[in-house]
Amino acid sequence: MSRVQLEIFLGSILIAVTGFILLYVGFNEEKRMEEFVRYQAAQKIEVGAQLFEINCRGCHGLRGEGIPGLAPPLNDAHFFQARIAEVGWQGGLEDYIIATVSTGRQVSTRPDLYPGAGSPAMPTWSDEFGGPLRKDQIETLAAFILNWEATATGDVELVQIPSSEPSAEELADPVARGLLLYNQSGCAGCHAIEGISVGAVGPNLTTVGDTAATRIEGYSAEEYLRESIVNPLAYLVEGYDDLMLKNFADTVSDAELDDLVAFLLAQR
Numbered sequence: 015m016s017r018v019q020l021e022i023f024l025g026s027i028l029i030a031v032t033g034f035i036l037l038y039v040g041f042n043e044e045k046r047m048e049e050f051v052r053y054q055a056a057q058k059i060e061v062g063a064q065l066f067e068i069n070c071r072g073c074h075g076l077r078g079e080g081i082p083g084l085a086p087p088l089n090d091a092h093f094f095q096a097r098i099a100e101v102g103w104q105g106g107l108e109d110y111i112i113a114t115v116s117t118g119r120q121v122s123t124r125p126d127l128y129p130g131a132g133s134p135a136m137p138t139w140s141d142e143f144g145g146p147l148r149k150d151q152i153e154t155l156a157a158f159i160l161n162w163e164a165t166a167t168g169d170v171e172l173v174q175i176p177s178s179e180p181s182a183e184e185l186a187d188p189v190a191r192g193l194l195l196y197n198q199s200g201c202a203g204c205h206a207i208e209g210i211s212v213g214a215v216g217p218n219l220t221t222v223g224d225t226a227a228t229r230i231e232g233y234s235a236e237e238y239l240r241e242s243i244v245n246p247l248a249y250l251v252e253g254y255d256d257l258m259l260k261n262f263a264d265t266v267s268d269a270e271l272d273d274l275v276a277f278l279l280a281q282r
């Protein structure tokens with residue numbers, strides 16, 4: 015073998031070895047990329063799950079099962095298979111979720127089944143429209159909801175609300191009337207009271223009958239509770255955002271306000 019031939023021979027080997035190394039790294043890189051993408055998707059769902067528990071669970075249920083008389087299930091076959099056709103949405107389900115959550119919903123499309131928390135039926139969530147969440151956070155919520163597709167069970171029929179005609183006894187007692195209003199006015203969607211509701215958007219009200227008197231100096235518990243409902247901006251409970259609906263002054267009558275306050279005063 016001449017020197018030139020030898021150099022060509024060694025050169026070819028070098029190129030072949032480099033090629034193999036590049037192929038090897040490239041192949042593994044693809045696997046690493048796949049793993050990374052999977053990891054990222056899982057992370058997104060996890061973040062979405064946390065946001066859902068804080069912001070959405072109170073109305074849509076911890077596992078998206080919905081709350082009859084308040085907000086629809088999202089973890090069910092009807093939502094995945096029929097909902098966008100039902101409302102005439104042109105895009106895909108992910109777009110529908112992101113758009114609906116971002117803007118909230120002024121008026122429920124199914125007011126008899128899922129009236130929501132009054133007006134708006136669902137608050138606006140995107141900071142683009144004055145809500146509390148960023149776009150990327152809403153995307154994680156969509157990922158979390160879409161993650162239910164495989165397990166979404168249930169009937170394609172809509173959930174029926176159990177009839178809840180109040181008894182004469184309930185109608186005679188202001189605290190019992192207040193409980194009905196608490197459930198019907200959407201308070202339950204945002205507030206938890208042990209044994210009554212699990213909302214987590216606002217503070218837990220299990221002992222609010224006691225704490226109310228400690229909130230604003232010079233205010234009795236009753237005065238504070240009254241103002242909390244009709245003018246939520248007057249005092250912001252520490253650690254909570256200003257998410258309480260602002261229109262109860264218009265939607266709740268004076269008599270209803272008395273009942274709600276009586277009901278809250280009894281929570282101690």
Ligand code: HEC
Pocket residue numbers: 065066069070071072073074084085086088093097110111114115119121122123124125128129130131135136137139155200203204215
């Ligand atoms: C105050 C109660 C309330 C809260 C809190 C709430 N929602 Fe809703 N949501 C509703 C109501 C009411 C509707 C409208 C139902 C209708 O139009 O039939 C709705 C509709 C939706 C829809 C469309 C469902 C459909 O079948 O068309 C999605 C998706 C959704 N909400 C996601 C969320 C997410 C995510 C959060 C938390 C960031 C959230 N919601 C918080 C009450 C609420």
Ligand code: HEC
Pocket residue numbers: 131137196199200201202203204205215216217218222225226229239242243246247249250251254255256257258259262274278
């Ligand atoms: C969309 C969510 C939402 C709805 C619906 C809602 N609240 Fe609230 N509420 C909040 C948030 C968030 C706070 C804490 C911020 C603040 O103080 O305004 C709060 C605060 C309160 C407080 C003060 C609690 C304390 O510990 O000092 C009371 C009382 C209260 N709400 C009662 C009600 C009643 C009664 C209703 C129904 C008529 C209702 N809320 C409906 C979100 C909500």
